């Protein structure tokens with residue numbers, strides 16, 4: 325952020341889409357904390373900050389009479405906590421996202437003060453990337469800063485369209501955006517090798533583009549989680565009731581063939597923890613992943629797979645991890661994911677660069693208290709996945 329913020333009004337898109345409990349109290353403020361360095365930087369330099377964010381899906385969850393559920397989705401819920409996080413800085417709230425009241429409040433904002441605009445998604449124009457709405461937002465400030473990596477894959481008014489109303493010298497990514505882009509780029513462009521990608525989660529179909537891209541980039545691809553069984557079955561294994569996408573078996577074989585052609589080693593779990601039911605208290609035992617009896621299902625990678633995967637991870641110089649190795653929400657089937665998290669942390673301690681990006685693997689690393697033991701934990705689930713797939717994210721493209 326090379327811009328001079330002194331005396332400037334800064335319109336900043338952040339991702340304050342925090343989880344709330346039944347009393348509308350914030351249960352996890354990670355996303356707010358992630359934006360603090362950028363907010364503080366502008367305030368310390370003598371700027372004033374006008375914050376925009378979405379919160380939840382107010383358009384999809386309208387009240388019975390068709391109106392927005394303001395009570396549930398108002399960004400007012402974050403105001404007091406934000407002031408606390410900023411050591412008592414003045415944080416005002418505007419109950420409108422744009423219009424006269426927002427304009428007056430923005431105009432009266434002094435250096436060192438913060439104004440939070442109402443949920444951008446209260447306006448249907450937000451998700452349409454509407455130009456008029458974006459222009460109304462733009463006229464509130466001198467400079468636009470985008471620090472919302474988590475929504476960078478959406479071409480919305482406040483994440484993308486608004487940028488076109490600021491000249492190049494008056495817009496910038498925030499520190500969080502910069503870090504996310506730098507870390508993902510470090511994995512994609514000229515990584516230290518061997519590069520190992522660990523891909524897990526439920527379905528192959530969600531990760532096809534990622535796997536295809538990784539075959540061009542990685543030296544090793546470790547596949548765990550539910551998606552492994554589509555590969556195991558495609559190769560003739562017996563997978564019982566495990567999660568298998570029947571229509572993706574040909575694709576699985578094609579991916580394996582392509583990897584072989586390119587000299588990329590794909591590692592599937594030799595054994596699995598199998599269960600007689602999809603339940604936390606199901607009976608469970610260890611069996612080869614290709615010999616799951618009828619009526620049973622693989623819910624975690626087994627001990628041999630854990631050891632084999634750990635050895636690959638330990639010998640890697642760059643590691644990318646997306647997706648859990650099993651149904652880690654159930655303690656009996658969390659050990660594979662835990663072991664992988666530990667292996668990634670161990671490899672990092674001996675000099676590897678590790679990026680944990682996307683959804684549930686991030687939750688796993690956080691749950692285990694290992695977030696500081698890996699090189700970088702991404703804040704953007706879908707956005708990170710699309711970035712790694714090689715797509716140009718609209719929120720990033722709009723700045724260039």
Ligand code: AMP
Pocket residue numbers: 524525526527530548549550551567622623624646647648649650651652653683684685
């Ligand atoms: P994803 O969002 O694609 O990363 O998938 C995460 C989900 O996959 C988690 O909720 C896991 O419980 C689930 N999952 C992981 N392994 C399995 C498995 N072997 N069978 C069924 N679901 C799984």
